[in-house]
Amino acid sequence: MTLDHGVPGGALDPLDLGALALADIEEAAGELHRRIGVALRRIGELRADTALPGERSARWHVASLVAMFELAAASFASIATTGGSVVLPRIDRHPAAIAATMYAAPTLAALLGRLEQDRRQLAALSRSLEAHLDERHATGFGEQTLRALLAEVAVAEGARCALLVEHAAERASA
Numbered sequence: 001m002t003l004d005h006g007v008p009g010g011a012l013d014p015l016d017l018g019a020l021a022l023a024d025i026e027e028a029a030g031e032l033h034r035r036i037g038v039a040l041r042r043i044g045e046l047r048a049d050t051a052l053p054g055e056r057s058a059r060w061h062v063a064s065l066v067a068m069f070e071l072a073a074a075s076f077a078s079i080a081t082t083g084g085s086v087v088l089p090r091i092d093r094h095p096a097a098i099a100a101t102m103y104a105a106p107t108l109a110a111l112l113g114r115l116e117q118d119r120r121q122l123a124a125l126s127r128s129l130e131a132h133l134d135e136r137h138a139t140g141f142g143e144q145t146l147r148a149l150l151a152e153v154a155v156a157e158g159a160r161c162a163l164l165v166e167h168a169a170e171r172a173s174a
Helices: 022-043 058-082 093-105 108-128 146-173
Strands: 136-139 140-145
Touching: 022 058, 022 108, 022 146, 058 093, 058 108, 058 136, 058 146, 093 108, 093 140, 108 146, 136 146
Parallel strands: none
Antiparallel strands: 136 140
16 A cells, blocks of 8 residues: 655655564654654744645644544554454544644644654553554554554654645745
8 A cells, every 4th residue: 555645755655664663663753743843833833724725734734643643542442442453434534523633732832742642642552562563453544453554654644744744844934
């Protein structure tokens, strides 16, 4: 599966990330979130909601990533609780869910804090399931190993968001 979300420079392939160790995934996600924070601060509160026609704002991209982390964490928690697959719908892609996330975090600092909190929650759940990361489960993200799901959300989607927000920061400062 190749994800191509209009990222400058091309597509990201999360399948290549499925062999990463949990510590490497956590480290990469933390660095990507740091890059997102730097780019958002460059954009600034007043310009974070602006976008070119047909594009999404930087705040929208980050809120979308937050919603995705929350769905992944809920999926991991469901698997930890039941020991089996619980397929939750892809609510993270719904515009109302993303708008609600943006509304719940009214400042960039609050949005970045929520992203960090969700990253830590998913990391804690991943550590609790570490012995099962290579098991396949049906989830709202499709049937795949938990490690591949974690890599897709934390690294591939985190990188996609970082690139989009950094691109927006470059445009804003030009």
